[in-house]
Amino acid sequence: MEITELTEPERRVWEAFPRGEPVDLSAAEDRTVRARVLRSLLLTTPDENGEIPALRLRGARVTGELNVHSGHVSCPVSLRECDFDETVVLYGAEFRQLTLGGCRMPGLWATTLRVDGALRLNDCRVTGAVALSGARIAGALFLDRAEVGVPAQAAGEGGTQPAERPESPLKLDHATVGEDLRATRLTVHGRARLDGVTVTGLVRLDDACLLQPGGTALQAETLTVGTDLHAMRLWAEGRVNLRGATVPGQLNLSCARLSNPGGVALRASSCTAGEFWLREARPVEGVVNLRRGRFELLHISPEVWPAAVRLDGLTYTTLVPARPAAERLEVLTRDGDGYVPFAYEQLTAAYRHIGDDAAARTVQLAKQRRHRTTLALHGRLWGHLQDVTVGYGFRPMRAAGWLAGLLLVGAVTYGLRPPRPLKADEAPGFNAFAYALDLLLPIIDFGQEKAYAPQGGYQWLAYLLIVAGWVLATTFVTGVNRAVSRY
Template sequence: MEINDLTPAELRVWQAFPRGEVVDFRPDATEDTATGAAWGPERTLRASVLKALLVSAPQEDGEIAALRVLGARVTGGLNLTHGVVEHPIRLAYSYFTDPPELYGAQLRRISLRASVLPGLDLGSARVDQWVQLSDCRVRGRVNMGGAHISGSLRLDRAELTAPGTSKPVLQLNQVVIEEDLRGRRLRVHGEMVLNGSNVSGSVNLDGAHLKNPGRLALDAMTLGVGGDFLLRRVDVDGWTGLRGARIAGRLDLSYARLSNPGDMALRAASCTVGELWLRRGEPLDGGLNLRRAQMDVLFVEPEKLPDRVRLDGLGYTTLTPHEPAERRLPMLERDVDGYVPHAYEQLTAAYRRIGDDHAARLVQLAKQRRHRTTLPWYGRLWGHVQDATVGYGFRPMRALGWLLSLLAVGSVTFAVHAPPPLKADEAPHFNPVFYTLDLLLPVISFGQEPAFAPQGGQQWLSYVLVLTGWILATTVIAGVTRTVSRQ
C-alpha cells in the first residue's frame, strides 16, 4: 500500500508504528466507546491499512515496531487468518464495524481492551504472550477454540452477547493457557464453553454473571486447572457442567448463586478436585450432582445444599466445617438415587478421622434405618425390633436398660408368688432374682429355671422373658459383629 493512499488518521498511525508509539484519538479517557459508530474520518482507520501495516510495514533500526492505537473506529474486516504477525497489537478503546478474523494466526500479543466489536475469531491462534479483552463489549460470538496462549487470557468485566444464535457465545474449548484465565465480573448472555481446555495457572471468574436460563450456562467438562477455579459470588442462571474436570487446587463457590430450577444446577460427576468449597450465601436453586467425584477436602455448609443431591461414589478425605451428625444426615437423605450405602460410609469415615466416634455411630444408625425402608415387611419388622431394643447394636446401653426392667418385673412377680418346684425334695431354695436371670440369659444357668414350673400367667411371663432374652442377645451380638468387622 502506498503512503499517498492514506488518510491523515491512517498516516499518523503508519508513522508511529515503526517506533511503537501510542496514537490516542480520544478526546478524553472517559469517552464511551459505544458511541464509535458516529466517530468521523479524523479517527477512522481502514482494516486493510492495519493489515498491510502489520504484515509488511518497514521498521526503523534500533526501534521496536508495534501497533498501539487508542480510540479508533476500524472499518472493514481485519483479516489475519493464518497470518504471522511479529509485532504486538493494541487496538484498545476502539470501535470495530466488522469482526476481526484471526483464525489460525500467529501473534506476539493482542489487546482489544474496552473495545466494542460485533464478534471475534481467534480460533486455533497461537499467541506468544497474552490476550487482553477486559472491558470489551461484544455483540456476537467470541471463538477461541483450539487457541494456544503462552501467557494469560484476560476477560475481566467484559460483556458478551450474541442474540439469535444457539451456538456458544464464548467458545474456549480445547484452549491451552499457560498462565491464568481471568474473567472477574465477566458477563455472558448465552453459553460459555471451556470443555477440554487446560489452564496451567488458575481460573478466576469471581463475580461473573452467566445467563442461559434452562440450558447449559458454563460448560467446563474435562477442564484441567493447575491452580484454583474461583467462582466466588458468581450468578449463574442455567446449569454448570464440570463432569470429569481436574482441578488441582480449590473449586471455590463461596457466595455463589447457581439457579436451574427443576434440574441439576451443578453437575460435577467424576471430577477430581483438591478442595470443593460450597459455603455462604443462598442454597443452590436446583440439584447438586457429585457422583464418583474425588476430593481431598469437602468444605460444605449444610445451609448451602439444595433439596436434591446425587452422592453415590463421592469420595473425600476431610469434611469441614465440623458439624454434628444431625446436621449432616439430611444431605444423605436428599439423594435422588434413594438409599446410597457408600455415602453413609464416607460420612462415617470422615467423623472417625477426627475422632468423633459418637457422630460416626449416629451415621451408622441412620444408615441401618434407611436400609430398613428397602426391605420386605418381615425385614422391616425385625429391623424395628433391633432398633427399639439396642439401636442396631450402636446403643448397647439400651439392652442393659431392657434387662434391668425385665429383671425387676420378673423378680417382683415371682417373689409375690413363687412357682411350684418340679421335685420338692430336690429343688434348691427359690430365688426370684436368679430365677428371672435364668429365663433372660440364654447361655448362663443358675440352676433355678429347670427346678421350677410356673403356671398360668407366670408361665406366659416366663415365655416372654425367654423370648426377649434371645432377641436382646441376638441383636447385641449382631451389633458387636458389625462394629468388629468395620474396625
C-alpha cells in the same frame, strides 16, 4: 500500500509503527482507521534500524474487516478502546503479544489462534461471539470485566446487535493456556464453553455473571486446571457443568448463586478436586449432581443443598462445617436415586474421621431405617422390631434398658408366684431376682433356673426371658465392642 493514500489518522499510525510509539485517537476529530491499513502494517512489518516495531493504538474507529486469517504477526499488538465495525478475524494467526483491551466489536473469530505471550481482552464488549476454540496461548488469558453476547430480550434489536443471538457467545473449548485464565467480573449472555480446556495455572471467575436461563451457563466438561479454580460470588443462571473436571487445589464457589429451577443447577459428577467449597453460598435452585465426585474436603452447609440431589459414589475425606448428624442425614433423603447405601457409608466415614463415633452410629441407624422402607412387609415388620428393641444394634444402651425392664418383670412376677422346685430336698432357697437373672443372662448360672420349673403361663414367660436375654445380651456386647473399636 502507498503512504500517499493514507488519511491523517492512518498516517500517524503508519509513521509510529516502526518505532513502536503509541497513537491515541480518543480525542481526535477524525478517529477512523481502515482495517486494511492495520492489516498491511501487521503482515509487512515495516521497521527502522535500531527500533522495535509495534502497533499501539488507542481510541480508533476501525472500518472494514480486520482479517489476519492464518497470518504471522511478529510484532506486539495493542489495540485499546477501539471500535470495530465488523468481526475481527484472527483464525489460525500467530502473534507475539496481543491486547484488545476495552475494544468494542461485533465478534472475534480466533479459532486455533497462537499467541507466544499473553492475550488480553479485558473490558471488551463483544455483541456476537468470541471464538477461541483450540487456541494456544503460551502466557495468560485475561477476560476481566469483559462482556460477551447480548441479553436474550435485546437480541435482534437495531444498532450493532446481531440478528441472531449466538447460543455460545464464549467458545474456549480445547484451548490451552500456559499460565492463568483470569476472568473476574466477566459477563456472558449465553453459554460459556470451556470443554477440554487446559490451564497450567489457576482459573479465576470471581464475580463473573453467566446468564443462560433454562440452558447451560457454563459448559466445562473435562476442564483441567493446574492449581485452583476460584469462582467466588459467581452468578450463574442456567446449568454449571463441571463433569470430569480436574482441580488439584481448591474448587471455590463460595458465596455463589446457582440457579436453574426445574433442571440441574450444578453438575460436578466424576469431578476431582482437592477442596470443593460452597461456603456461604445461596441455597441452590435446581438439582446438584455430584455422582462419583472425589474431594479431600467438601465445604457445604446443609442449608445450601437444594431439594433434589444426586450423591451416589460421591467420596470425601472431610466434611465441613461440623454439623449434627441429623442435619446431614436430612440431605440424603433428597436423593432422587432413592436409597443410596454408599452415601450413608461415606457420611459415616466422615464422622469417624473426626472421631465422632456417636454421629457415625446415628448415620448407620438411619441407613438401616431407610433401607427398611425398601423391604417387603415382613421385612419391614422385623425391622421395626429390631429398631424398637435394640436400635439395629447401634443403640446398646437401649438393649441394656430392655434387659433391666425384663429383669424387673421377671423378679416381680416370680417373687409373687415362685415356681415349684424340681427336687424339694435338694433345691437352694428361691431368690426371684437371681432366678430372673439366670433366665435372662445365658453366661450366668446361680443354680436357680435348673432347680425350679414354672408352670403354665409362667413357663412361657421363662421362655420369653431366655430368648430375649440371648438377643439383648448379644446386642449389648456387640454395641460395646463397636464403641471400643471406634465403629
